[in-house]
Amino acid sequence: MISGTRILVAGLVGGAIMFCWGAVSxxxxxxxxxxxxxxxxxxxxxxxxxxxxxxxxxxxxxxMDKQNATEEQQKAWEEKYKAGPRGILIxxxxxxxxxxxxxxxxxxxxxxxxxLVLAVVLAQVCAGVVGRVLFGAGLGLFAxxxxxxxxxNWYRFPGMFTLGQMLDQMIGGLxxxxxxxxxxxxxxxxxxxxxx
Numbered sequence: 001m002i003s004g005t006r007i008l009v010a011g012l013v014g015g016a017i018m019f020c021w022g023a024v025s026x027x028x029x030x031x032x033x034x035x036x037x038x039x040x041x042x043x044x045x046x047x048x049x050x051x052x053x054x055x056x057x058x059x060x061x062x063x064m065d066k067q068n069a070t071e072e073q074q075k076a077w078e079e080k081y082k083a084g085p086r087g088i089l090i091x092x093x094x095x096x097x098x099x100x101x102x103x104x105x106x107x108x109x110x111x112x113x114x115x116l117v118l119a120v121v122l123a124q125v126c127a128g129v130v131g132r133v134l135f136g137a138g139l140g141l142f143a144x145x146x147x148x149x150x151x152x153n154w155y156r157f158p159g160m161f162t163l164g165q166m167l168d169q170m171i172g173g174l175x176x177x178x179x180x181x182x183x184x185x186x187x188x189x190x191x192x193x194x195x196x
Contacts, residue, residue: 002123002184010183011119014176015112021172022107031168035161049091056092088155119180129181136177140169
């Protein structure tokens with residue numbers, strides 16, 4: 001049985017490794033920027049957008065009030081959607097730092113919490129380091145298939161962005177699972193035999 005303290009330490013170490021991997025993938029490698037492009041016509045568009053969109057939010061266009069839409073409004077929206085343009089926009093009219101201390105802290109805490117969950121799961125896995133590392137990479141792939149592929153499918157996220165997210169999630173899961181596995185050590189209980 002692996003102690004709670006060891007699991008906690010493994011989660012902290014894994015979170016630190018995942019945070020470092022995020023820095024590498026977004027700052028040193030092109031993985032974090034795959035499929036992201038600058039907005040064409042930014043100089044003329046941004047002032048108009050700032051005037052037209054006064055609040056920070058997640059916007060879907062063409063828009064429709066789905067709760068109160070009549071059948072006629074639904075059909076009209078479907079025609080607008082087919083004709084295009086269509087998309088999503090995450091917009092904040094206020095300025096801010098590109099990489100604030102608060103954002104870095106939030107990222108680090110979320111990475112540690114994710115790796116604490118991973119450490120709890122890997123502590124239950126009756127496999128050696130290689131098995132646990134493959135399990136961690138598999139969980140990264142699971143998250144990518146559940147989240148990023150859906151964004152690509154429904155919101156038309158670019159294919160290269162989606163591919164970059166797959167690499168980021170799988171490698172992040174792999175390196176953090178490796179760190180966690182090394183801290184956890186070898187499993188101390190044998191797997192159940194069939195029929196046990």
